[in-house]
Amino acid sequence: MKSLIDKSILTVRREGLYCPAGDFYIDPKGRVENALITHAHSDHARAGHKNYLCSDSSRELLRIRIGKDGVLESLPFGKSQKIRDVYVSFHPAGHILGSAQIRIELKGMVWVVSGDYKPQPDRTSEPFELIKCHRFISECTFGLPVYKWQPEEVIHKEINNWWKKNKEDGKISLLFAYSLGKAQRVLAGLDPSLGIVYAHNAVHSFLNAYKNAGVELPEVKKVEKQKDYNGSIILAPPAVEDSSWTKNFRGARRGFASGWMAIRGPRKRKNVDRGFVLSDHADWSGLIDVITGTGAEKIMMTHGNGESISRYLTEKGIKTEVLADSVFQREEME
Ligand SMILES: [Zn+2]
Ligand SMILES: [Zn+2]
Incomplete structure (x- = not known):
């Protein structure tokens, strides 16, 4: 041809x-x-x-x-x-x-x-x-x-409900999302009245650019050692999913936000409790x-x-x- x-x-x-x-x-x-x-x-x-x-x-x-x-x-x-x-x-x-x-x-x-x-x-x-x-x-x-994507409000609600339930159970919510774009989109939909929001440095490094562009985001703290994270939500890039970094958060419930969560395959492969279908x-x-x-x-x-x-x-x-x-x-x- x-x-x-x-x-x-x-x-x-x-x-x-x-x-x-x-x-x-x-x-x-x-x-x-x-x-x-x-x-x-x-x-x-x-x-x-x-x-x-x-x-x-x-x-x-x-x-x-x-x-x-x-x-x-x-x-x-x-x-x-x-x-x-x-x-x-x-x-x-x-x-x-x-x-x-x-x-x-x-x-x-x-x-x-x-x-x-x-x-x-x-x-x-x-x-x-x-x-x-x-x-x-x-x-x-x-x-x-x-x-076939649902409106993002639906997914934001799912994430907030998941976080709320984990908090009630005394658990950390560890949510994996691509560090540029996806993570900020998740952050923009979080309900900050539920608890403290943390993010891995890879996510943090892009936040200023979003704020400078006028995008409204909740307060996001940096992850430091020796803290009690129970009840909080932590945003992290998929790259650290199996790294020693995540070992700080023992017993955390793990979520993953990605369009790939729409099909069973990726959900089965990932070591996560919950998939959120959110695609850019x-x-x-x-x-x-x-x-x-x-x-x-x-x-x-x-x-x-x-x-x-x-x-x-x-x-x-x-x-x-x-x-x-x-x-x-x-x-x-x-
Ligand atoms: Zn691309
Ligand atoms: Zn892209």
């Missing part, structure tokens, strides 16, 4: 998506001259590039992610900037604070790269914006009909609504379950292509 990637706007290279007319990459691997970054998750934002361009509200998070090296510039959402022959702008993707879709225009032709996105509203990221385009490059992490990605119907809503004639899929969506869209007469998974990895813990 002939590739649907039009060489004049974006092409797939080893480092990722490349725009020859603007001489930049989007969310590249390796070391490149010019990198446009959709958002600050580590599978999109890597250290080592020379020049970075991101959304204004992504800037502080991206600096934490890439360290002190690299020239970092940013644009407000919706503002167009000319880079060589193309016009580039960032538009809210609703995934985490500052997350952007990147719109590229060349001679009247418009391509949009989704990054990770979520049309469902939440309290910690800018609301998703639907953009009309000719080509849409879509992530499809949860591209199976089995994935579009579910199946969210993907379909956005993809068809863009009006794009051709859709390119990255990040995960592209085959099912592709089949569905093909039946509806929309052209699709699933891009190589070796270039576009999905984030298992988001």
Whole structure:
């Protein structure tokens, strides 16, 4: 099958998506001259590039992610900037604070790269914006009909009820959630009247950026040794699930907040008492609504379950292509 990637706007290279007319990459691997970054998750934002361009509200998070090296510039959402022959702008993707879709225009032709996105509203990221385009490059992490999200209020209530019950039983609530985005989203929904909220340093390091962006979060204390944590809730990244760090919290009830909790497999694999289905990605119907809503004639899929969506869209007469998974990895813990 002939590739649907039009060489004049974006092409797939080893480092990722490349725009020859603007001489930049989007969310590249390796070391490149010019990198446009959709958002600050580590599978999109890597250290080592020379020049970075991101959304204004992504800037502080991206600096934490890439360290002190690299020239970092940013644009407000919706503002167009000319880079060589193309016009580039960032538009809210609703995934985490500052997350952007990147719109590229060349001679009247418009391509949009989704990054990770979520049309469902939440309290910690800018609301998703639907953009009309000719080509849409879509992530499809949860591209199976089995994935169907409930409103976040429902999940926040579940988490607060779980915490309340654990407190009544004299237990610690140890809740694992990805340190950037998911953890802050969980925090924003906690009921601080229930008890003290603690977080691992990895979660803490991103809190200021959220506060600076005006996101309301409860008071979050740092975890220190030799404290009595009974009745409190502690947010921690999945990376420390089996580490010695968690041994401080003997007898804690363990929860896990992730879209992957929607299916039995991950819930069985994880050493947790309770799964909360909270995802920062579009579910199946969210993907379909956005993809068809863009009006794009051709859709390119990255990040995960592209085959099912592709089949569905093909039946509806929309052209699709699933891009190589070796270039576009999905984030298992988001
Ligand atoms: Zn992400
Ligand atoms: Zn991702």
